Amino acid sequence: MSHPHRQTFLQHLSDEQSLPSQTDINPDLQNQTALVPLDDRVVLEVRGPDSDRFLQGQASASTAHATSTIAPPAVFCTPKGRVIANVQIIRVTSECFWMLLDRSIAEALHQHLSKYAAFYKAELTLRDDLGIAGLVGPQVGKVLDPALAALPQAMWGVRVSSDEALAVTRHPHDTMRLMVIAPHERLATICQAASSDLVLAPSALWKRLDIEAGLLWLDEQQREKWLPQMFNWEALAGISFKKGCYTGQEVVARAHYRGQVKKRLMRFTISGNEAVTPGTDVVDTDRDKALGEVVSSAPAADDHVELLAIVTTKDDIPSLSVNGQPAHLMPLPYALERLDPETLTD
CATH class of the missing domain: 3.30.1360.120 (Probable tRNA modification gtpase trme; domain 1)
Structure with a gap:
């Protein structure tokens, strides 16, 4: 698929032109x-x-x-x-x-x-x-x-x-x-x-x-696993319900209009400083039952880890944990409702 010997843009930079490296995952983005x-x-x-x-x-x-x-x-x-x-x-x-x-x-x-x-x-x-x-x-x-x-x-x-x-x-x-x-x-x-x-x-x-941003980019591990609504793609203007047919369109539209989406992408934080392996269970601690799985994670400031997980939807979110750590539900920056791509303007 790729060329293992391709020269990346960073390799085109000489030693004199190399950029200062910042290993901190929380740089001062204000300055x-x-x-x-x-x-x-x-x-x-x-x-x-x-x-x-x-x-x-x-x-x-x-x-x-x-x-x-x-x-x-x-x-x-x-x-x-x-x-x-x-x-x-x-x-x-x-x-x-x-x-x-x-x-x-x-x-x-x-x-x-x-x-x-x-x-x-x-x-x-x-x-x-x-x-x-x-x-x-x-x-x-x-x-x-x-x-x-x-x-x-x-x-x-x-x-x-x-x-x-x-x-x-x-x-x-x-x-x-x-x-x-x-x-x-x-x-x-x-x-x-x-x-x-x-x-x-x-x-x-x-x-x-x-x-x-509540944004998941699928990788090989997640291929053919989810309906697009399960990772909130229609809320990010990723699905047109007004265009003509495309492969899979009938199933996607039926799930939308009949309210058949039973899993949703949610954002959580847990204590720690290391990313969580994708596929790790999100567990209902009261019943010791997996309700979903982590699909993306990254360390953040203040000794906590940010997570995206696709979890079974319920009116009341139970007490959840990931790797034995309490998982705290965080708000998404968008409403879980359809955003038509026809409305996008710049």
Whole structure:
């Protein structure tokens, strides 16, 4: 799937240009701009005269939602409505889309979509030549403004450079955070130009911000395990209930309109300083019964760990624990209700 000898954008930096490293997973984001290498993400490109029509029949978001200013989230499902992968769709040109997703699941999606792409003038390519990095902090505009006319301001907003080789998209969180996609050498050049304003931060920081935003990116372990509503994808504008058919659409729509979603993504904290292994049970301590499982976690400040777990829904959440530690339910930053992608604007 990937090229083991590919040179990442950080390797393009010389020793003199290397960035100060920040091992702290809680940098001072009020005064520092953190650069987070996201080697666990990759772009699956769809290119060709039929790329728009091809994606329209497979993705939960309409290709009409992917514009010059919005890069909508979407899922690709099995006929039974189970999610193979969730992605963000970036329209680069009228005949080219970049789909941003977790690297571990990209080959499975590639193979799945290839079965359908054979009937269209559309070519699928895993773009290992593209580097992906997260930027978070007060100076993101200073870092990127020279490359773009304007930065995306709204959730899932996007800007693509005039030469179509650089894309910047804004991901959900109260703190301004952007994901930057560009060829490794170009990304290195951006880092070099802004090196005095950047501190290198670990990927655990980006994962913690995703958790705080109630945002789960499925990996290989979670492939074909959940309906999209089980990880709140419709609340993040990831499902259109107004577009035409796509693979799995009937099951997804039926679950929505009949209220058949019995599991939900929830956010918790527990004491500790180490991430929890995905798949770890979330236990009803009163009955010693597993009600769900951890799907993402990251250490945070003050000796606690942030968790996302998919848990059986109940009116009253019982006393829960993870690895024997009390699990404290935390609020999500969005309402558990449908947010139509048609309403997204930047």
